[in-house]
Amino acid sequence: MATMGATYDLARFGSERMSFSPRQSDLLIVAGTISKKLGPVLKQVYDQMAEPKWVLSVGACASSGGIFDTYSVLQGIDHVIPVDVYVPGCPPRPEQIIEGVLKIQELAKNESLRRRDSPEYKKMLESYNIETVDK
Amino acid sequence: MSKTVEAYIEEISKDFSSIELSVDNYGMHNAFITKDEIYGVIEKLKEAGFNFLTDLTGSHYPENEGQEFQVVYHLHHFYDNLRIRLKVNLSKDHLEVPSITDLYAGANWMERETFDFYGIQFSNHPNLSRILNVDDMDYHPMRKEFALEDETREDKEDKYFGR
Amino acid sequence: MSEVDIRKQAAVLASTETIDGEIATLNLGPTHPATHGIFQNILQVDGERILSAEQTVGYIHRAFEKLSERRPYNQITPITDRLNYCSSPINNIGWHMTVEKLIGADIPKRVDYMRVIMMELARIADHLVCNSVIGVDTGALTGFTYMFQEREKIYDIYEEICGARLTTNVGRIGGFDRDFNEALITKLRDFLKEFPAKFDEFCSLLERNRIFMDRTIGAGPISAERAMQYSFAGPNLRATGVDYDVRVMSPYSSYEDFDFIVPVGTEGDTYDRFMVRQQEIRESLKIIEQALENMPEGNYHADIPDFYLPPKEEVYSSMEALIYHFKIVMGETPIPKGEVYFSVEGGNGELGYYLVSDGGRTPYRLHFRRPCFIYYQAYPEMITGSLLSDAILTMSSMNVIAGELDA
Numbered sequence: 001m002a003t004m005g006a007t008y009d010l011a012r013f014g015s016e017r018m019s020f021s022p023r024q025s026d027l028l029i030v031a032g033t034i035s036k037k038l039g040p041v042l043k044q045v046y047d048q049m050a051e052p053k054w055v056l057s058v059g060a061c062a063s064s065g066g067i068f069d070t071y072s073v074l075q076g077i078d079h080v081i082p083v084d085v086y087v088p089g090c091p092p093r094p095e096q097i098i099e100g101v102l103k104i105q106e107l108a109k110n111e112s113l114r115r116r117d118s119p120e121y122k123k124m125l126e127s128y129n130i131e132t133v134d135k
Numbered sequence: 136m137s138k139t140v141e142a143y144i145e146e147i148s149k150d151f152s153s154i155e156l157s158v159d160n161y162g163m164h165n166a167f168i169t170k171d172e173i174y175g176v177i178e179k180l181k182e183a184g185f186n187f188l189t190d191l192t193g194s195h196y197p198e199n200e201g202q203e204f205q206v207v208y209h210l211h212h213f214y215d216n217l218r219i220r221l222k223v224n225l226s227k228d229h230l231e232v233p234s235i236t237d238l239y240a241g242a243n244w245m246e247r248e249t250f251d252f253y254g255i256q257f258s259n260h261p262n263l264s265r266i267l268n269v270d271d272m273d274y275h276p277m278r279k280e281f282a283l284e285d286e287t288r289e290d291k292e293d294k295y296f297g298r
Numbered sequence: 299m300s301e302v303d304i305r306k307q308a309a310v311l312a313s314t315e316t317i318d319g320e321i322a323t324l325n326l327g328p329t330h331p332a333t334h335g336i337f338q339n340i341l342q343v344d345g346e347r348i349l350s351a352e353q354t355v356g357y358i359h360r361a362f363e364k365l366s367e368r369r370p371y372n373q374i375t376p377i378t379d380r381l382n383y384c385s386s387p388i389n390n391i392g393w394h395m396t397v398e399k400l401i402g403a404d405i406p407k408r409v410d411y412m413r414v415i416m417m418e419l420a421r422i423a424d425h426l427v428c429n430s431v432i433g434v435d436t437g438a439l440t441g442f443t444y445m446f447q448e449r450e451k452i453y454d455i456y457e458e459i460c461g462a463r464l465t466t467n468v469g470r471i472g473g474f475d476r477d478f479n480e481a482l483i484t485k486l487r488d489f490l491k492e493f494p495a496k497f498d499e500f501c502s503l504l505e506r507n508r509i510f511m512d513r514t515i516g517a518g519p520i521s522a523e524r525a526m527q528y529s530f531a532g533p534n535l536r537a538t539g540v541d542y543d544v545r546v547m548s549p550y551s552s553y554e555d556f557d558f559i560v561p562v563g564t565e566g567d568t569y570d571r572f573m574v575r576q577q578e579i580r581e582s583l584k585i586i587e588q589a590l591e592n593m594p595e596g597n598y599h600a601d602i603p604d605f606y607l608p609p610k611e612e613v614y615s616s617m618e619a620l621i622y623h624f625k626i627v628m629g630e631t632p633i634p635k636g637e638v639y640f641s642v643e644g645g646n647g648e649l650g651y652y653l654v655s656d657g658g659r660t661p662y663r664l665h666f667r668r669p670c671f672i673y674y675q676a677y678p679e680m681i682t683g684s685l686l687s688d689a690i691l692t693m694s695s696m697n698v699i700a701g702e703l704d705a
Contacts (some may be wrong), residue, residue: 136361153626159634159636159637161400161636163401163639165637180595186526187526188527189529189641189648189650190639190650190652190665190667192652192665194654194663195663197694207652209639209650209667210650211470211594213542213547216547216548218639220639232643239527239528239529239531240524240528240675240676241527241528241529241530241672241673241675243675244616244671244672244674244675245672248671252363258461261692265356266355267355267356267359268356268359269356276361276364277364283361283364283365283368285368
């Protein structure tokens with residue numbers, strides 16, 4: 001929350017509008033611990049986003065389960081959705097989150113336009129059981 | 136005029152014979168009560184003024200044969216500023232205790248949490264189901280025989296984590 | 299008839315008088331921007347009026363109680379951080395005081411005053427978040443931006459004492475690991491000088507604002523009897539009229555030395571909860587000023603070598619210090635057998651720790667009495683019969699923090 005505040009303004013880097021609907025957004029920021037109960041919900045939110053989409057996993061708990069190696073915590077969101085950039089830290093400082101967003105912007109800038117149609121990408125999505133709509 | 140915990144317990148122990156009151160070295164009064172009398176005791180204490188249920192939880196002591204599980208109630212008397220801890224010992228074959236949801240509405244979720252963690256059944260509870268864990272979990276995780284980690288995971292090998 | 303009963307009757311009448319008699323099910327689902335946290339409410343609505351609500355929690359259950367059976371006593375502090383993460387020093391210090399009660403340690407007065415300053419700063423931070431978020435939910439986004447700047451100043455003060463901003467892990471069993479240095483005292487004095495003026499700006503924005511008052515008065519009321527039945531505590535209970543404050547009823551950490559009032563509301567609705575928190579921020583400022591003025595001289599930690607790490611110079615030169623250091627780091631501390639319940643006044647109410655120890659290096663059983671978990675069950679009762687937007691306001695005014703809800 002402090003990242004969007006006035007001191008560490010994330011809006012400087014283009015992320016002005018926090019869209020509250022997945023259908024209208026490009027970047028999914030997953031922050032905090034994800035438990036096994038929330039896994040299917042997260043997958044549903046990811047499915048509702050339209051291509052091209054990127055995922056930023058913020059914090060140690062979202063990236064790998066963090067200090068919570070317990071029966072109820074998902075050990076990393078990459079068990080349910082594909083992730084582009086991981087930001088470590090517990091909790092990460094606002095500067096780290098800004099760097100994560102900048103790295104996503106670099107990925108988006110340098111990505112080939114055909115990446116989302118390539119067979120490797122489709123294979124990766126299938127490994128997560130994410131259904132793609134074939135044209 | 137404010138009374139002591141002993142005075143309150145003495146008033147109600149005419150009707151309930153199983154109360155064993157003691158004071159531990161931190162100043163807290165503990166009382167062991169059987170599961171048949173616990174509802175009546177709490178009802179009488181609530182009428183006497185212990186109108187705040189601070190906490191309701193459970194514990195598991197696998198070494199005590201016949202008394203493996205324990206339900207712990209913390210009550211608070213606001214006017215006289217007294218606290219009391221009530222405990223009920225249960226054996227694993229008869230893991231049932233009456234629910235106090237109609238006395239204290241706040242006990243609803245606390246009893247669901249105790250059921251979720253230990254499997255202790257609360258009779259007459261309006262909706263005794265799992266609250267914090269996944270609904271289709273088939274074991275009660277806080278019991279001592281279950282490990283902290285998820286036993287079915289493959290990506291973390293115990294030998295690298297010192298287990 | 300009370301206000302709540304009138305609303306419930308209105309809801310029932312409204313549902314039978316609708317033109318098409320249709321009742322919709324609305325999922326205020328787990329990932330929702332208005333519910334600051336992860337919990338689900340399935341609402342039955344008739345138009346905009348809520349008829350019933352069904353709650354699901356547990357989406358961020360991290361098994362703290364089981365986790366703490368695995369960790370030695372001084373490693374449990376980072377877990378307590380993550381309970382109510384908006385005011386984590388209170389959780390940390392509460393845990394340390396629980397262990398000190400178990401071992402029977404004698405804490406110097408200076409440590410008490412330092413702890414009071416940290417806890418009251420945390421309380422201010424927590425109430426600032428809650429109140430600005432009530433503002434955001436009514437549409438007043440400016441207050442949020444301004445008050446978050448003030449939170450940055452509190453974070454700066456935390457960084458001086460413990461190095462972290464949010465999950466502070468402040469202090470040790472027995473006191474603190476370092477004294478308040480010059481930089482911290484300067485920052486604290488600057489904060490005390492500048493914050494009241496900025497806070498008054500925020501107050502003038504919302505407290506007597508016609509629109510805000512119309513939105514929040516009468517939204518989500520609860521009576522004192524029902525609140526006591528549901529074991530409410532903290533500002534939510536005080537807004538209904540019951541003046542229960544753990545700092546006054548069972549004083550800890552020298553709170554009896556300070557002069558402060560406990561603000562109390564009358565109706566138990568959103569406006570009362572907001573105003574109680576506003577007044578508590580002012581009272582906390584008074585307490586911090588008094589603590590800073592009268593800070594006694596002394597040591598910044600208790601004299602318990604079995605539990606408190608010795609200074610590094612001694613570890614390298616003396617044998618006993620080396621042995622103590624080794625034992626404390628390995629977790630082989632001589633904790634006595636016993637059972638203790640200790641509670642502190644957290645940002646949301648009575649945060650309690652029930653600790654059972656069997657003499658081993660980790661607790662046998664540790665249970666957190668989390669106020670959010672207990673009072674969130676009253677939410678359906680508070681919103682039945684009200685409009686959907688009032689339900690959102692009620693949730694944000696109750697200050698439900700997901701970390702404390704699920705633990």
